[in-house]
Amino acid sequence: MKKTKTICRILLLLVIVFSLTGCWDREELEDRSYVIGLGLDRSPYKGKIKVTMLLANPEVGSMQGGGGSTEKPREIISFDASDFIVAKVTANAIISRLISYDLLKIIVVSEELAKDPNFFHIIYGAVYDKEIRMNAYLAVSEEMASEYFLKNRPKMETRPHKYFQYMIEHGIENGLIPDSTLLRFFKTKESGTDLFLAMNTSAVRKKNPKFKGENEYYAGQVDATGEMDDTQFIGSAVFRNGVMIGKLTGQETSIVNTLDDTTNINDFLLNIPNPFPGKQKSFAARVMKRENNKVKMNLKGPGPKIFITLPLKFEIMSNPSMVDFSKKKNQEIIKKEIARHFKIEHEKMLRKVQREFKGAPFPLSYNARKYFGTIQEYKKFNWNKSYLNADIYVKADVEIVDYGRVTKKAGN
Amino acid sequence: MNQQPGKLGIREYVSIAILMVGSKATEDTPTVLFINVQNAAWMIPVLSAGIFFIPLLLLLKTISLYQGKNLFFVIQKLLGKYIGFIVCLVIFIITLVGISLDSRLYTNIIRAFYFRTTPILVLYALLMAVCAYGAKKGIQHIGSVAYLLIIYAITGLFFALGLSTQASNVNAILPIWGPGKIEILKKSSQSLSLFTDFFLLTMLIPYLSSSKDFRKGTWIAYIYVSIQISVATLFFICMLDQSLGGVGYPFHTAVRYISLGSYIPNIEILFFIVWIVSAFIRFTAFLYINALMFGHLFKIKDFEFLIPSLAAIYLLIGNIPESQIDVGLKLEHMVQAVVGPLFAAISLILWLSALLKGEFKHEKDKNNM
Numbered sequence: 001m002k003k004t005k006t007i008c009r010i011l012l013l014l015v016i017v018f019s020l021t022g023c024w025d026r027e028e029l030e031d032r033s034y035v036i037g038l039g040l041d042r043s044p045y046k047g048k049i050k051v052t053m054l055l056a057n058p059e060v061g062s063m064q065g066g067g068g069s070t071e072k073p074r075e076i077i078s079f080d081a082s083d084f085i086v087a088k089v090t091a092n093a094i095i096s097r098l099i100s101y102d103l104l105k106i107i108v109v110s111e112e113l114a115k116d117p118n119f120f121h122i123i124y125g126a127v128y129d130k131e132i133r134m135n136a137y138l139a140v141s142e143e144m145a146s147e148y149f150l151k152n153r154p155k156m157e158t159r160p161h162k163y164f165q166y167m168i169e170h171g172i173e174n175g176l177i178p179d180s181t182l183l184r185f186f187k188t189k190e191s192g193t194d195l196f197l198a199m200n201t202s203a204v205r206k207k208n209p210k211f212k213g214e215n216e217y218y219a220g221q222v223d224a225t226g227e228m229d230d231t232q233f234i235g236s237a238v239f240r241n242g243v244m245i246g247k248l249t250g251q252e253t254s255i256v257n258t259l260d261d262t263t264n265i266n267d268f269l270l271n272i273p274n275p276f277p278g279k280q281k282s283f284a285a286r287v288m289k290r291e292n293n294k295v296k297m298n299l300k301g302p303g304p305k306i307f308i309t310l311p312l313k314f315e316i317m318s319n320p321s322m323v324d325f326s327k328k329k330n331q332e333i334i335k336k337e338i339a340r341h342f343k344i345e346h347e348k349m350l351r352k353v354q355r356e357f358k359g360a361p362f363p364l365s366y367n368a369r370k371y372f373g374t375i376q377e378y379k380k381f382n383w384n385k386s387y388l389n390a391d392i393y394v395k396a397d398v399e400i401v402d403y404g405r406v407t408k409k410a411g412n
Numbered sequence: 413m414n415q416q417p418g419k420l421g422i423r424e425y426v427s428i429a430i431l432m433v434g435s436k437a438t439e440d441t442p443t444v445l446f447i448n449v450q451n452a453a454w455m456i457p458v459l460s461a462g463i464f465f466i467p468l469l470l471l472l473k474t475i476s477l478y479q480g481k482n483l484f485f486v487i488q489k490l491l492g493k494y495i496g497f498i499v500c501l502v503i504f505i506i507t508l509v510g511i512s513l514d515s516r517l518y519t520n521i522i523r524a525f526y527f528r529t530t531p532i533l534v535l536y537a538l539l540m541a542v543c544a545y546g547a548k549k550g551i552q553h554i555g556s557v558a559y560l561l562i563i564y565a566i567t568g569l570f571f572a573l574g575l576s577t578q579a580s581n582v583n584a585i586l587p588i589w590g591p592g593k594i595e596i597l598k599k600s601s602q603s604l605s606l607f608t609d610f611f612l613l614t615m616l617i618p619y620l621s622s623s624k625d626f627r628k629g630t631w632i633a634y635i636y637v638s639i640q641i642s643v644a645t646l647f648f649i650c651m652l653d654q655s656l657g658g659v660g661y662p663f664h665t666a667v668r669y670i671s672l673g674s675y676i677p678n679i680e681i682l683f684f685i686v687w688i689v690s691a692f693i694r695f696t697a698f699l700y701i702n703a704l705m706f707g708h709l710f711k712i713k714d715f716e717f718l719i720p721s722l723a724a725i726y727l728l729i730g731n732i733p734e735s736q737i738d739v740g741l742k743l744e745h746m747v748q749a750v751v752g753p754l755f756a757a758i759s760l761i762l763w764l765s766a767l768l769k770g771e772f773k774h775e776k777d778k779n780n781m
Contacts, residue, residue: 024530103678127658130524133678134669165674183579183652183669190654262581366583374589375450 029058033075033097036160037106039145040122042113043080049113049122051087052078052146055095056103056160073158078146083125101131105164107138107182108145108201111237111244120189120242126182134183137168138198140237140244142220151203152231171199171233172264175254178236179263189242193365193383195357197236197256200247205230216249238357246357248349255349258310259394260362261292269317275337276330280320285338288313288401295367299381304390306364310346314338315402325403335398342396350392358388420616422625424555427562428616429633430640431693433609437644438569438663438687439517441606444745445645446656448599452590453656454646459600461638464607464752467759468634472627474759474766475614477775479623483614484708487758490765497709499758504705506754507612508722510747511698512729515539517744518691519730525664526684536727539695544723546696547703548716551619554700558693561686568686569640572663573647575670580650604752606641610634611755615701663687699723 039052055075077094081087088099107126113119126132141148157163171177178197188196202220218235234250248256257265267288274283291311298305316325316334323330353361365383372378420428445453475486488496519536527535546554590596610630620626648662651669659665667680703722707715733743766772 024534025527130528134665135671169674181579183655186658187653187655190658192654262579264578363581363583366581366586369583369586370588372587374587374592376592378587 031098032058032100033095034058034103034161035099035101036074036103036164037108037149038084038101038104039078039108039110039149040084040113041078041110041144041146042116045080048080048082049084050078050144050146051081051084051091052076052108052149053087053091053099054149054160055099074160076146076149083122085125085129101129102133103161104132104136105161106168107136108141108148109138109198110145110148111140111142112144114140114198114237114239114244117243119244123185123242127186132182134186135181137164138180138182138185139201139233140198141200142202142218143204148201148203148231152229154229154231155227167231167233168199172257173266173268175257175265175268176234176250177201178253178257178260180236184262185239185242188239188363191363191365192241193359194363195353195359195361196239196242197248197253197361198239198244199233200235200237201231201233203229203231205232216251218247218249238353238361240357240359248353248361251345252349252352255346256361258287258289258312259293259308259346259350259364262363265289272338272341274320275333276321276323278321283320284317286315286317288315295364297368297371299368299371299386302389304386306390306392308346308392308394309397310342310394311397312342312399314398314400316400316404319404331400331403335400338398338400339396342398343394346394346396347392350394354388354390354392359384360387419621420552420555420619421621422629424552424559425616425620425626425629426633426636427558428555428693428697429610429613429629430562430637431558431565431690432613432697433607433633433637434565434569434640435687435690435694436606437641438661439521440661441641442645442648442662443656443660445599445603446649448603449596450590450657451585451649451653452588452596454585454642454649455590455596456600456603457606457638457641457645459596460603460606461634463601464604464610464756465634467756468607468610468630470763471611471614471759472630474763474771475617476623476627477766477771480618482617482704482708483611484705487762490762490769490771500705500709503755503758504702504709506747506751507698507702507705508725509729510744510751511695511702512726513733513744513747514698515543515695515726516730516733518695521661521664522688525661525668525680533731536730539692540723540727542692543695543699544720546692547699547719547723550716551616551697551700554693554696558697561689561693564686565690566640568683569644569663572667572670572683573644575672576647576651576666578670580647581653582650584650584653585646602749602752604756605748606752607634607638608751608755611759612698612701615704699726 033055035053036056037054039054041050041052043050053076055077057071057073057075075095077091079087079090081090088101091099107123109119109123113122123138126136143151154163157166168177172179177199180196180198185196185198188194200219204220206220219232222232222234236248236253236256237244238246238248254268257263267286270285270287271282272285274281289312293311294309296307319325323334325331325334350360353359365387368383369378372381442453445456449456474490475481475483478486478489484500487499490496491499516536519532519539522535522539523530523532546557610633613630617623617626620629644663648656648666651666652659652662656662664680667683668678670679671677672679699719699722703715703718706712706718706722712718
């Protein structure tokens with residue numbers, strides 16, 4: 001009797017184990033094709049969009065040493081569809097495996113479509129689709145997105161998911177591109193007060209681009225030659241209310257990133273005008289942002305005043321004029337110069353965005369919220385309108401943690 | 413069933429209570445609160461706890477007059493045979509419907525985020541089967557599993573919340589008063605249903621080792637749960653801000669967003685496992701309590717045998733609504749709007765009738781003697 005009972009229990013357990021496979025939702029890696037990049041373009045047909053899918057081959061690079069397959073690491077298909085959700089099914093007419101957006105990393109939108117007033121309704125499908133994660137990035141390319149993925153042929157990192165992951169991660173750390181996740185995009189649109197920056201990318205190098213100062217480039221303008229891939233991630237596209245209205249250069253984007261406390265900027269290198277005599281007009285410094293900015297506002301009266309203090313740490317990386325930094329006087333000069341440079345650059349950028357794009361390029365309105373008791377008061381204040389008349393003052397709290405390896409003048 | 417009627421210790425009881433009520437932070441409650449009072453939503457759980465404190469205190473006081481007796485016994489004793497029966501029946505039916513809809517909500521979450529193509533009925537039936545099996549094992553088993561699990565459930569939740577700060581902005585909770593102080597108070601008084609489960613938990617008194625443990629455990633769980641829901645809502649507001657109103661299940665959206673660096677990017681499954689097991693415990697406990705009520709109402713001694721059929725009734729009721737929208741926005745809303753004030757009123761009436769009948773005096777006299 002006891003034996004039968006035990007056997008019955010073991011059988012029951014076995015039956016339960018079978019249910020673990022999930023029956024309907026059984027997923028075989030073999031059977032799936034993961035979309036890493038999704039491209040959206042305007043379609044020649046009315047009410048449709050052109051969808052491009054960059055599919056990764058999970059077999060490539062997964063095996064150490066020999067035995068790996070000789071298949072290509074990726075597949076790209078483009079076609080016209082009503083939206084990118086149903087496009088998954090249409091794509092199966094061409095792709096043998098089941099298409100999944102589960103590992104989607106980047107959505108590339110052509111500038112043309114991003115400027116379309118209807119763009120937000122198209123991208124809103126991403127909220128509804130349960131596979132798309134809100135940590136996918138939104139990027140804007142100057143050319144058609146379908147062309148972008150075709151032209152994008154990384155030489156070193158051929159697996160697309162790793163390529164985009166590293167490219168974006170390091171771009172954000174260096175401050176050249178904004179942290180434009182879908183979460184931020186929808187959050188900014190919903191609150192309706194600030195501008196959203198999406199990363200700007202291009203896989204087509206401009207013919208004869210002009211040389212510009214440090215990082216004052218849009219994507220595709222960096223004049224690099226050699227044996228490499230032409231894709232560039234630099235600068236940002238400005239969105240207001242979910243529609244693109246303009247562009248910022250790499251340098252302007254990095255300024256925005258230092259002002260924005262919610263982004264993940266680490267430390268980056270920068271050229272700063274050299275205050276000391278000499279032929280070299282600039283010196284290199286590493287800027288480190290370790291603390292949050294202090295934002296104070298005076299919102300009474302017709303023209304609000306906004307004071308932003310940036311607590312930044314610097315490391316001097318070059319010393320072209322061979323200045324002796326052990327002298328207090330020289331230290332003061334360089335500190336003053338850095339503070340002056342930051343003030344000018346930041347205020348210039350903020351004023352430009354305020355004038356041209358009529359908003360703040362980072363969630364500045366959040367800092368205004370603490371001056372109001374209730375939502376009604378805040379709404380009455382009308383940030384969007386008041387901000388246009390705001391005077392913005394930026395101050396950099398310069399702390400130099402390292403003056404470089406050589407402090408004394410050579411020969412002294 | 414010749415099971416020894418086992419006793420629950422205070423820690424098992426607290427674990428059950430926390431898993432039952434605290435899991436509200438991980439479904440759509442934060443969204444509903446946000447829709448009501450926007451960015452002041454995090455205050456609501458604490459304020460409602462403050463309001464519900466009075467009826468709960470009075471209820472516990474009344475019940476403590478009858479050592480080791482459960483809620484239904486007290487109701488029937490104080491309100492008489494017939495009125496008492498009707499009140500108990502109403503409570504039973506409301507909880508039956510409420511839990512059916514609640515379990516449907518959980519099934520919907522599981523389907524929406526993890527098992528997208530499995531039919532609702534299969535998922536729902538599996539959930540109910542597991543809960544029925546657990547409930548049939550008896551309350552002390554539920555208690556021990558809850559105690560085993562509670563530490564993982566709490567650390568899992570707070571780990572996820574901590575990671576969600578990657579994308580959050582504290583300023584989102586400002587302006588501090590949201591839509592205005594009066595509006596917040598009004599909505600708090602309407603959100604009493606957050607804590608009505610504690611009302612039902614009084615059914616478990618006979619299974620506790622002592623009634624002092626019960627009172628102490630209730631207060632510990634009550635305070636902890638109100639803080640947990642409040643903190644979770646606060647974190648979700650900071651992370652999602654205005655989008656919280658549009659995101660159905662913020663916890664699941666959040667765990668799909670967060671990552672452990674670039675090498676372990678997608679970690680939602682870790683949280684899902686803990687979450688689903690605590691959901692099992694939640695409904696197992698509900699099922700058990702409901703069976704207990706039914707057994708008491710119709711004088712059925714071996715009420716454990718009722719559990720499978722009750723689970724089937726849940727399944728049937730929960731299957732009536734066609735889609736999630738009906739469940740989440742209309743029906744649940746209705747049930748919750750009724751349940752909070754009703755249970756608070758019953759507590760007050762019980763206390764009043766005990767007072768008028770002079771039960772408190774008797775008790776005092778007994779103590780003096």
